[in-house]
Amino acid sequence: MVEPVTHQENVRDNELSSVFSEDNIKQFLKEFLHSNGWETQIAWGKTPGIDINAIRGTERWIIEVKGLGTSNPMNVNYFLGVLAETLQRMDDPTAKYSIALPDVKQFRNLWSRLPLLAKKRTGITALFIDEQGTIDESE
Template sequence: MAQRRSQNDARAGQRDRFLGDRITEDEVKEAARAYLVADGFEVQVAWGRNPGVDIHARHRDGRLILIEAKAEVGTAGAQQHNYFVGALGELVQRMTEPEATYALALPDNRQYRGLVDRLPALAKRRLQLAVFWVDRTAGGLSVMVERAPADG
């Protein structure tokens, strides 16, 4: 079950992980799923490499969140960078629901943090991009959600 992290713990996952400790895409999906279910969302997950949006979550009040999830690779570098750029591209191509929140779910590590931090603020606002940061802690997987500031 995913636990929530406070804003003060937001950078806790920046440590580099050993290869055997990397977070898989399905672990990222499960942590985000558990987080959303705890918030009252009905969640559908595309496990493994099924096509389409990775996580489709609808709240009983009508809110819709569509999430693209990515795994952590053994070492930071081009592969993880390509995962990130691919995930952004997939999100943009799926932006067909005007009222939906679009999000990434990523392992909380130095490279993914750097890639998100380097996105221009204007792009984050225009996309209204949310990021579900997933970290492995002693208690299991935890999730912290970072939302872009409102455009305006």
């Protein structure tokens, strides 16, 4: 039997969706990158282009960001979409490429199911951002 969703669970989901909006994740990443000496160009809102283009000296780091969807199927689509966007942007052989996602179990599971060979060949890493803005990079 499926348990009904309580008001408290709905409120919690709405709070997570707000904290894990794409622009909030970009803000957390901006603060992290600036504190580590990176300069950033960020596409806020629905602005097209690279979500975060970070430069530090001769280093370049391209990060594509997705927020938290309102359903599990939506999150799967977001995950596949952010991977596809990253692959389409891979035109700089010296740049580092990452996807950035909310640190929730579903995104962690999707990343862990991506074959290691695919991660190694593309060099893409995942940045998981929690509610406090803590960033965990996973290869």
